[in-house]
Amino acid sequence: MAGRGRAPVRERPAASGQPRARAAPRGLLDRPAAAARDRRRHADGPRAEPLPRFRRPAAVLPPRGRRGRRAGREHLRRDRAGHARLRPRTGPRFPADQHHPRRRRGRPQGPHLPADRGPAALRGAGARDPGSEAQRALRRADALRGGARARALPARLRGAARGRPPGPASRTDDGGNLRHAAGRDRARRIPGARPAHLAHADPQALARLAHLRGRSPATGVSRDTDSPASVGGEPAAGHRIAVVGAGWAGLSAALRLAEAGRRVALFDAAPTSGGRARTVELATPLGRFEIDNGQHLIVGAYRETLALIERLGAGALLGRAPLSLGSPAGLRMRAARLPAPLHLAWALATARGLGPGARRATLRLMLQLRRANWRGVAGETVTALLARHRQPPALVARLWAPLCIGALNTLPGEACAASFAAVLRDTLGADRRASDFVTPHAPLGRLLPEPAVERLRALGASIRFRTPVRRLEARADPATGRARWRIDDGEFDQAVLAMAPWSAARLLEASDIPPGPIGDFAPEPIATAWALWPANAAPALPRWSLLDEDEGRCRHGQWLFDRGTVSPLETLPLPETLSPLEPGPAPAGARPGPARLAGIVISVASRLDALTPEAVVAGVSAQLAEAFGGPPPAAVKLVTERRATFRCTPDRPRLGADQLRRQAPGLWLAGDWLWPDYPATLEAAVRSGTDTALRILDARTAPGTVV
Numbered sequence: 001m002a003g004r005g006r007a008p009v010r011e012r013p014a015a016s017g018q019p020r021a022r023a024a025p026r027g028l029l030d031r032p033a034a035a036a037r038d039r040r041r042h043a044d045g046p047r048a049e050p051l052p053r054f055r056r057p058a059a060v061l062p063p064r065g066r067r068g069r070r071a072g073r074e075h076l077r078r079d080r081a082g083h084a085r086l087r088p089r090t091g092p093r094f095p096a097d098q099h100h101p102r103r104r105r106g107r108p109q110g111p112h113l114p115a116d117r118g119p120a121a122l123r124g125a126g127a128r129d130p131g132s133e134a135q136r137a138l139r140r141a142d143a144l145r146g147g148a149r150a151r152a153l154p155a156r157l158r159g160a161a162r163g164r165p166p167g168p169a170s171r172t173d174d175g176g177n178l179r180h181a182a183g184r185d186r187a188r189r190i191p192g193a194r195p196a197h198l199a200h201a202d203p204q205a206l207a208r209l210a211h212l213r214g215r216s217p218a219t220g221v222s223r224d225t226d227s228p229a230s231v232g233g234e235p236a237a238g239h240r241i242a243v244v245g246a247g248w249a250g251l252s253a254a255l256r257l258a259e260a261g262r263r264v265a266l267f268d269a270a271p272t273s274g275g276r277a278r279t280v281e282l283a284t285p286l287g288r289f290e291i292d293n294g295q296h297l298i299v300g301a302y303r304e305t306l307a308l309i310e311r312l313g314a315g316a317l318l319g320r321a322p323l324s325l326g327s328p329a330g331l332r333m334r335a336a337r338l339p340a341p342l343h344l345a346w347a348l349a350t351a352r353g354l355g356p357g358a359r360r361a362t363l364r365l366m367l368q369l370r371r372a373n374w375r376g377v378a379g380e381t382v383t384a385l386l387a388r389h390r391q392p393p394a395l396v397a398r399l400w401a402p403l404c405i406g407a408l409n410t411l412p413g414e415a416c417a418a419s420f421a422a423v424l425r426d427t428l429g430a431d432r433r434a435s436d437f438v439t440p441h442a443p444l445g446r447l448l449p450e451p452a453v454e455r456l457r458a459l460g461a462s463i464r465f466r467t468p469v470r471r472l473e474a475r476a477d478p479a480t481g482r483a484r485w486r487i488d489d490g491e492f493d494q495a496v497l498a499m500a501p502w503s504a505a506r507l508l509e510a511s512d513i514p515p516g517p518i519g520d521f522a523p524e525p526i527a528t529a530w531a532l533w534p535a536n537a538a539p540a541l542p543r544w545s546l547l548d549e550d551e552g553r554c555r556h557g558q559w560l561f562d563r564g565t566v567s568p569l570e571t572l573p574l575p576e577t578l579s580p581l582e583p584g585p586a587p588a589g590a591r592p593g594p595a596r597l598a599g600i601v602i603s604v605a606s607r608l609d610a611l612t613p614e615a616v617v618a619g620v621s622a623q624l625a626e627a628f629g630g631p632p633p634a635a636v637k638l639v640t641e642r643r644a645t646f647r648c649t650p651d652r653p654r655l656g657a658d659q660l661r662r663q664a665p666g667l668w669l670a671g672d673w674l675w676p677d678y679p680a681t682l683e684a685a686v687r688s689g690t691d692t693a694l695r696i697l698d699a700r701t702a703p704g705t706v707v
């Protein structure tokens with residue numbers, strides 16, 4: 001079929017009834033002589049070819065004069081004008097030095113100008129238009145320098161060559177009376193911006209004042225730590241919603257409910273707010289200091305947390321800096337102030353301590369995770385994820401493992417790949433500000449827990465510290481038939497259990513409510529070694545740094561955060577115990593004074609169980625000396641939170657705020673363990689608290705209804 005179809009194209013057709021026409025002459029198809037002639041005519045350009053596309057139609061065109069019409073040009077080249085339109089111009093295709101030498105009529109041929117050797121070659125060849133006599137003289141003078149040049153100039157042009165043009169005449173308001181620049185005069189220098197990560201005296205003083213205001217002048221006891229009986233406001237019996245737990249989840253839930261006009265009662269077993277992210281007092285040989293119960297890393301991706309801190313008026317206590325990672329072993333990465341993902345591309349392109357293969361592997365992992373919508377394989381661990389994406393072992397040891405341990409508080413071999421991918425998605429994979437490091441200038445309590453309690457009080461909420469809730473009792477409301485919850489001495493339409501999963505499971509069991517999968521979370525400790533130096537004898541520390549962990553040599557520190565200079569609390573009245581973590585009198589021989597404070601984080605601290613605290617402290621001190629040199633710290637205090645976070649494994653339960661809706665209607669959950677695919681973080685706690693409050697406020701989830 002195909003052969004038959006092509007036949008009429010190859011052979012000239014014959015009219016019906018006529019003898020078969022003669023085959024087209026060969027010259028019609030190929031005219032080398034004409035092509036050569038054309039080439040000569042144009043003097044350059046590629047060898048002219050008959051237009052190949054026209055070969056076949058040429059064969060079927062009728063010969064000249066046939067049917068009374070003029071035949072086309074035999075070789076099917078167009079006339080000159082048409083040809084020029086069809087053929088691209090040859091000029092731009094050839095380097096200028098291959099062009100035909102310019103011919104100027106009636107004049108000698110110009111020099112051949114090699115265009116590829118720059119303007120110097122042109123100048124050497126005297127290619128410029130010689131112009132008039134005066135211009136020629138000027139050009140000669142151009143080549144001379146200094147006085148010789150001035151002499152070569154015509155007399156009327158010499159003035160211009162002598163020195164600089166005269167300055168403007170001095171006037172009274174021309175600024176000549178201003179003082180010279182500050183230069184080395186320190187007193188006159190305008191101070192530069194202070195480093196954002198260091199604690200500043202002003203916010204500290206303001207925070208201290210606010211703190212003092214919150215204390216009873218008579219007893220010196222903070223209002224937060226008031227006994228339940230002394231808390232003012234309405235009795236709890238009148239409140240409709242109880243929030244049990246004044247951690248970051250409970251506080252954000254209570255705030256959202258109180259701001260929506262609900263009557264809220266907040267209970268906590270502890271003497272202060274903040275839960276696992278709170279301020280504690282620590283006695284050291286340099287004095288008693290307010291510090292965090294554990295060094296927390298806050299990043300720009302914590303949108304809800306940062307927005308809430310801003311809303312509570314504590315935003316000024318936060319500093320921000322672009323992502324940068326470094327380690328004493330030589331890793332250096334710093335994101336640029338460019339839009340995402342260029343900020344990260346820059347960080348990778350300029351990274352030190354990562355070879356080209358490692359950088360490519362990092363980029364590949366990020367791109368492939370993004371393509372997979374940041375979802376891993378179900379049940380996959382971080383180690384399996386990294387192996388699947390062919391990450392070199394050195395890169396895993398230097399970058400991915402410390403990030404995984406720091407973010408998930410779980411070793412990569414057990415950690416959940418989906419949660420790790422979610423962290424990467426919201427930090428490195430999101431916009432530039434999401435990967436910023438946010439550094440507080442004050443202890444954690446001042447950022448959210450204390451201002452939140454103040455605001456709740458202003459909204460009329462009842463707040464009860466030192467009030468452990470030991471049992472929840474359900475009672476059917478005779479009027480509505482709905483469940484009401486009896487907590488402490490009050491009755492509530494709804495209750496939010498905003499506590500760690502193990503605390504919630506214990507409370508539910510005590511209340512004869514089966515906790516189900518809530519009891520399946522396993523806790524994992526985090527230890528923070530707080531190192532203090534006298535402020536005037538501290539080593540030069542980076543703002544933050546990865547530390548090269550080496551378990552074999554008892555070097556357990558993973559991250560260091562420089563918290564700047566902090567002042568002791570000596571001006572404040574003494575509370576009953578010096579520290580909830582280390583009760584007892586201040587150490588003998590203490591010399592109080594401002595101190596430089598650094599937090600050294602040891603995640604997955606269950607690995608320290610076999611070691612004494614002294615051994616860990618000695619290891620951390622040696623690690624600091626090796627990494628940064630300088631004098632050893634005057635004191636290192638190890639603070640270990642045994643139940644810091646849940647172990648973020650792939651098989652941990654995934655639960656919702658309304659997990660108890662069937663067996664305990666009106667009982668809600670909030671906490672860092674309830675935000676899908678997130679590890680235990682402040683952001684997960686705040687998001688979960690807000691989400692639970694919004695569900696309660698939702699009209700479809702009326703009090704006590706089974707959802």
Ligand SMILES: Cc1cc2nc3c(=O)[nH]c(=O)nc-3n(C[C@H](O)[C@H](O)[C@H](O)COP(=O)(O)OP(=O)(O)OC[C@H]3O[C@@H](n4cnc5c(N)ncnc54)[C@H](O)[C@@H]3O)c2cc1C
Pocket residue numbers: 244245246247248249250267268269270273274275276277293294295296297298467468469470498499500503504507526527528641643644645670671672673680681682683685
């Ligand atoms: C040392 C350490 C380091 C951390 N590092 C980071 C970090 O770098 N970045 C980060 O984002 N997160 C970090 N976290 C995790 C973060 O602190 C938590 O995820 C977050 O604080 C959890 O808040 P929450 O409100 O869900 O729970 P919690 O803070 O545990 O609040 C629960 C509250 O409920 C109270 N409570 C419990 N049971 C009862 C009861 N029966 N009656 C009355 N009250 C009760 C408790 O006293 C507590 O105040 C760290 C945690 C620790 C401990």
